[in-house]
Amino acid sequence: MKDNKATSVHHPDYAQRGTQSCRRSSRWLRLGVVLLLLAVGVSAAVWAKGRGYKTAMLRVIFPESPVYLSKPTVVAVRPADMTGGVPPDAFIAADVRLPNKGKVIDRKTLENGVMLLKGNAREKVPALVNTSGGGDAIVLRPLKPLELNALYTFEVLPALKDTGGASFEQHSTTFSTAAGTVYSEFPAAAVKVEQPLSAGNWYTGLAFGPDERLYASTIAGQVVRFDVAADGSLSAPKVITTVLAANQGPRIMTGLTFDPAATRDNPIIYVAHGTFPFDRMPEGDNVRSKAGTPHGMSKKVIPDWSGKISRLSGPNLENYQDIVVGLPRARHDHTTGQISFGPDGAMYFAQASNTAMGEADHEWGYRPERLLTACVMRLDMKRLSSLPLNSQTAGAEVNYDPFADGAPLTIVATGTRNCYDLLFHSNGRFYATLNGSARGGNTPAGGPSDVRRFDQAAAGGYDGPTVPGLKEVGTQNDYLLRLESGGYYGHPNPLRAEFVMNGGNPTAAIDACEVAEYPVGVVPDRNYRFPSFDFGKNLSPCGMTEYRGQAFPALRGKVLVVRFSGGKDIIALTPGDDGDIRHFVTNLDGFTHFHDPVDLCVSPATGYIYVAEHTGRKITLLRPTEQNRSASAIQQDVIPPGRNGPASILPMVSTPRE
Template sequence: MHLAHLRRRPRPLRTTASRTAGLLLVLSLLGIAPMAPTPARAATAFSAKVDFATAATVPVDGHVLDYGQPYGARTGTNQGTGLTYGWVGLADATPLDLTGNGRDRGAAEPDRLLATFMHMQLPASSTGVKTPGRWEMAVPAGTYSVTVAVGDATSLDSAHTIQIENQNAVDGFVPTSAERYRTRTSQVTVTDGRLTVSPLGGSNTKIAYLTVTPLADASAHPEIRTVTPANTATGVTPTGSVVADLRLVGPGVDAATLTTSTVTLTESATGTAVPAHVVTSGGGDVVNLSPTTGLKANTRYRFTVTDGVRDLDGRTFIPWRSVFTTGAGAGTGTVAFDKVATAATGKSFASVLKGPDGKLYASTLDGYIMRYAIAADGTLGAAETISTVRADATARGLPGAPARSVLGMAFDPASTPTSPILWITSNTMYAGGTPNEPDWSSSIAKLSGPNLATYTEVISHLPRSVKDHETNSLAFGPDGALYVTQGALNGMGAADPVWGNRPEHLLSAAVLRLDPAKLPASGAVDVRTESPGTYDPFAADASLTLYATGIRNAFDLVWHSNGHLYTPTNGSAAGGNTPATPSPLPAACTGHRIDAATAGPYTGPAVPALTSNPVAETDYVFDVKKNRYYGHPNPARCEWVLAGGNPTSGTNPFEVTGYPVGTLPDRNLDLAGMYDAGPHASANGVVEYRSDTFGGALKGRLLVVRYSSGQDIETFGVDAQGRLSAPTVGTTGFTGFQQPLDVTEDTAKGTLYVTELGASRITLLRPRVSS
């Protein structure tokens, strides 16, 4: 089955937000710029105090009474004025009457706030309504500090659990005679107009009281938007990572504040800390915690982020806590590898490949090419350091010299063991911190001659983002052309502050094709497409052209032996902006659409802009076809629709629920060539495994490195038509890396080499073959 059709997200109820999106579409078509939406965390003065009890109870002063009525407007005695609250089903928003589930222990507990409570999950042996329920209160959108107390003066028969919105407040608190109650405070953001309190995951949870107060100055603080695995998720793979999607108010997270004290993972039952590495993405828009070894199977874990985490401007994050439970894990079958340390250490290794001279070549983020002899057992000899790129950067006075990030390497087909010719991509180095890398500063060059000491630039002034989206990898195709992955300049197609408000250019977010036969005899081709540049990739004599578009940030690409071009691609974290279709359409839509020759002038669909889209994209593997579109908008090419649009009220592949229902995908979208690599995977390096090791069980499969979620290698089966299967994870030897970035195979031995950016090393994976 095609994996794109397995991509499913829960569809929210169509509410005012959908109607607003429809209005934005109309305004867009009329050429009217809509006002920016009200931020989800707008300031609010709303507060409330709730005493859960029986219908006959007089609540504690300053509190309103809840005794189990279904959700609705409250007009009864001691229930305040103008408030809406009450009970709904545990799995949906259907009002639920739990009247009769309140208890009052009277003198057994002198504290009246703790003496009364409501059963959220009444056991079968008790009198009342046995259906478990959630409690909700209508509140203005905003961020709140919510305090909740659970417990009972006379009974210890509970495992109290409370989820508030999408966070955990209390998890499996089993009371004792010495500790009958537990009180916890969480800071949560409400975007849908209802504060939700759920006992999901608990047993006989009893809620005593709750207070809601607005969080002062909340809009000035970044926070966690969502996490993967989500709060209360079950069956989570024990080999995965925890990735938090961020809601930023300025630049990205300060990586220096990400420590095992500020971001933690603990076993929920025991509080035992899990050894882990904590990092962010190159864009600074996620927090990633990766255990150094696999998690225990069938175990509940708690993920916590404290206010010790800050952004690059020093703003503290709003704290977060969530829980999840692992599953049993997956078997590995007959395929297994052993990890072996190598002599390649101490460098920020990026790309890796085997050269025509039988040696291993590795590029670094600061411009070195490292070369290693490969021993018979696959281990590496002493390093040979090639500094040609850095020397050229210094000689020409390039920005950031001598450092340059070399992300792409490909040996020319004309290379020989004694005369290798290495094509590379070269970029200004982004070392983190406040993003400000110069645009048009990337290039493609050749290294040749003795010790690859001759630097020849062939393409100059490629576009570049302010962070780590740049000119990435290279691969020669079966036609002799060089194919290049060029990163996007922003999150979701329109300029946004997290990415320095840089718009897309004509060549960004694409796979480019370079025809070496069309290069001049000397000098680099300046491909700057905007003033002062005049380069036109659609010109008949253009050496660098657009092969496929809408490919947001593909680090690597591989031509498979079946003739297909595959490229793993990073989707955007939440919070990006998408462009609106202008009216009238610009004249460029006639000449700057790569499908114009087959589909004619562009006529639609038209879409509204989305500001700070709250839903993150997944990561992808694309089966790239010439002149097709893969979902990242670029107004410079008259591409406006993000991913799969939102064509129907049902669930659609790669849908964007912020669009109004009926929003069709771009007419050129190659939905059949889009596969799901997993949310926050940071799917990067890729290789086709070509060895017959393991009796051919791995031969022909795609191996995709996941830098972020998982920090592993996942494998995709490839059928006779080039279609990919669902990915396999958990293969022995393919897990537990530290920010792995790239992988290559020594096909003569079936061994693999993985660059681990987080550990500054290259790790050998040696096939484990049974005797």
């Protein structure tokens, strides 16, 4: 027995056969288990048909498969179905429902998934289609004005998908254009001059330096410097990568501004930047392959508290110094806004919200608001005892307190959801462009508590009624704000005991800036300030400037704003004596049909206008035409919202043109 046992154990042939037999048995066992589970799953799915259990089961078994994902849908379109009399310069916007957690509209599918068709022949209308920064809305802008008295069909097809691969449910609406429209002449018109040497970058901001050169920021943290010829043409581009080098990779830079003390020989700029959004990288950008992923982080992780303001100096801006670190960073494109220096010499900037409407939601990664989100701040650099200032207000070794005596970084105004740009106007007013939320956000519930208010020292704690929270609220309007110290401008933040979005819903009538989802009787926050101008929905006002040049005399003193999304143009706003906007002009020759304009600036030497076209990946020069006159301008007087009920557009005095 002893020899037989030894033979059976150690003989190579027997050992190999035994091992193979065990492996075969193990494989058959695993296969049997899989088949059994599959049979149980199929049986359960068949039994669950019609009961809603099948999708839930598939979600558990295949959590990342598009098989189980719910279909995103279109819930509203502007203009609405069967609308007549639509103006020829209209754009189409669609609110969507995105049911799959963390999934937003896949930008790469917009071109084939959204279209506008003309007439019964269904002729496709050339158009630009984009989504919002959060990927939660659809905007289609025709490349040319629509024909008068014509029928159009707007379609969303299953070719449109979310980022999980789920196809949209097909949706179709029709509308007809007006038989005529009202135009007027206006003494300003431009010719667009392409600047080929600017091509290839996703620009985010523009500024002229004291050396009479044009400086442009990019989405990946580069600064591009151009020489400017007498005719306005750009040449000799120099790409400055100081921010990338200092941060070991790309950073999303929203803009740049020059220090008031900067000179031709001593250029000093300040830039606002945050963690680069690797999960939202535009197609074709040449930075990802070169720079890699900073700090070894996951491409889908955007850490909070990663915002910065930094100073670049030296002949080629080669010197880098962080001034403020630890600023909040939203999951999507909400970051620190563009920087402006005030007449008091202090630095001002807006920090965007972390959420759509004040309460965390799945589209924005359930990241809550912070004490310094959705607000405009003032930095007194004379109070900085050391650099950099860590502004992180929670979770730090020492949390920053903006309310402390002598604090260098303080809050000026709150409720500013996403203000891309700030402007100190020569009329003494302080303006901000504000982007309202797309549909689907949540607002916080709240009431009396011990949470410190922004105005606590002057007015005490929150003394208003209990405010109900809302879910999946509709799209909010975009505004121009006239900022006042201590003002609240409509975006809730529970950490400051600010709960009511915009104007609430105080009466059963149509109230200014109301949120109709609130029950009647919800009054605005005690610090609420009405906006200076109502752009409407889905326009996305971004960069702005006061025109002070000589090339377009009729625009002097007007606030020029680029409208990134629905407008894709420049609107000229005229402030009244009180600082609120009382008149606007659009449809000027050469001022329309840009490719997602995000910023603009004016040459101090010539008065020519430069426009940064973000997804167009170029800078366009606007020079006056020989006549400098537009025959088809659209201009109207307006009453700002809240001054006499909702915002009003007064009748134009002109004649229709067929």
